[in-house]
Amino acid sequence: MEIELSQDLVSDRKANEAADIVRRCVHCGFCTATCPTYQLLGDERDGPRGRIYLIKQMLEGESVTRETQQHLDRCLTCRNCETTCPSGVEYGRLVDIGREFIEKKVRRPIGQRLARGLLREGLTSPLFGPAVRLGSRLKSFLPDLLASKLPMGERPRRAWPSNSHARKVILLNGCVQPSLLPNIDLATAWVLDALEVQAVVVQTSGCCGAVRHHLADSDGALNQARRNIDAWWPLLQSGDFEAVLVNASGCAVMVKDYGHLLADDPAYCEKAAYVADHALDPVVFLQPMLPRLQEILGQNRTRPKAPKVSYHAPCTQQHGMKCRGEVEAFLTQLDVTVLPVADSHLCCGSAGTYSVLQPALAKTLRDNKVQALSAAGPDRILSANVGCIGHLQSGSHLTVQHWLEWLDEALHGSPA
Ligand code: SF4
Ligand code: SF4
Structure with missing residues (x-):
């Protein structure tokens, strides 16, 4: 697809990255057939090829509206289209950049700004855990949408394994998982313990940054990535820790992207690439x-x-x-x-x-x-x-x- 950046964007790094991705698209439409939102809505602009075209128009300087933003909002960022695409179009990266640009151009209605702000700040806040516990008790009084997000019931808990092992890994200190489904980290630690591997959660680490990243708060997401790198770096450098295991795939894909996201930050680019290289899905670590x-x-x-x-x-x-x-x-x-x-x-x-x-x-x-x-x-x-x-x-x-x-x-x- 041809694209010519508008004058104000010709030297913008992200706009150029987006333009390179757009140029790889040959407009074949293979991706459209496998896109879940196109399958449900049947509108070309709710499929990957249409969204690529909307982003191209925005980068070329054409006016964008709430309608354009809605078509990008309806994208799940599932990246199914990337798997289908024969030309290697990195749609996920493109839509992230597109959303960041459109967020600056189109003002959202007040209700949406409030909801997005609440999600951005609330899910990554230290108060999220206490709020979940309170919400679980008051579940029957909450609206259905909110109640359905809370744990199904009291889940059994037990202590973290206390054994020390020579082999060690870092576990991500996620934002919502420890409060909503605490058994996942515990189960991971106990499985590793059975294999004589010690799982360590670094308390100064936290949310991987994915929540902010997908709500177009790229600065906030990068700060969370830097905080995690600072927390993990001494352990990884000690030579005692083999990997950062991320048992929530939504977070794993974010940590895997730290190197790319911080490539322009001279203080963090090398560390970020190192951390990304050592971030693993548990199945990859357990395979041997x-x-x-x-x-x-x-x-x-x-x-x-x-x-x-x-x-x-x-x-x-x-x-x-x-x-x-x-x-x-x-x-x-x-x-x-x-x-x-x-x-x-x-x-x-x-x-x-x-x-x-x-x-x-x-x-x-x-x-x-x-x-x-x-x-x-x-x-x-x-x-x-x-x-x-x-x-x-x-x-x-x-x-x-x-x-x-x-x-x-x-x-x-x-x-x-
Ligand atoms: S990321 Fe998923 S929802 Fe978005 S355009 Fe691609 S296939 Fe469709
Ligand atoms: S499959 Fe790839 S090349 Fe074809 S329209 Fe979709 S993104 Fe473009």
Whole structure:
């Protein structure tokens, strides 16, 4: 696609990066057919090719309106279109830049500014945990949309493993996961402990920055990335820590992008690239230890029969991290029956804050996804991202959990 930047943008680095991405698009439209929002809405401007065209027009200096912004808002940033695209168009990066530019040009209605501000500040605030606990108690008095985001009930908790091991990894100190689904980090730590790896959460680290990044607050997101790099750097440099494990794929894809996002910051570019290189999805880290896991599980004669599951591969894992089919293959090798799921490439509608900001579309996508995941009669649904798990659980009677929670249960039994 041809593009000529408007005069005021010719020397802007991000505009030039966006223009390079636009130029790679050959307008073939393969991506449009697989885009969930195009499938639901049938409008070219609610598909990737149409959105690329809208961003191109904006960068060329044409006027943009609320309508343009709405078409970009409806995009889930699922990056399914990137997987489909034969020309390697980095749509996710393009739409992030497009949203940042349009945010400066189009003033949102007051209600939207308030909702976005509340999400940006609230989800990453230290008060989020206490607010969740209070909200869980008052759930029956809350509006349905808000109540559906809170934990389904009191989940069992236990202490963090106290063993020290020579092998160590850092775990991300996420913003919403420890409050909404605290068992995921605990399960991760106990699985690692069984393999003689110590998981450490650095308390001075925090939100990966994805919430702010996707709400077009790029400065705020970069500050959170710098804070995490500062917190992890001494540990990584000590040589005692092998990796930063990120068990929420929505956060993993953000940490993996630190090197790219901070490439222009001379104080952080090298450290950011190093951290990004060491950020891993747990399945990648655990893969070499599969024989040991099989051995441990084989020795446990009292463990329950491995379940039949449907696995929901989060978009951030399959399209963002390009980690496709790895968890399914890993689970299969642990005797889990992983059932086939139709349209497994499609988003469940959670997409970070999307399910709050675009509730109608998110609900339709969730209901379609729950139907696809339930069709073959699984015992439970597994996934790898806190947002997807909570969103799917709000529409399913089956247990929806992180795959590491199942693995922890297989290794140690259900926590009392
Ligand atoms: S990121 Fe997802 S919703 Fe957005 S244009 Fe691409 S396929 Fe469609
Ligand atoms: S598939 Fe790729 S090249 Fe084709 S229209 Fe979509 S983004 Fe452009």
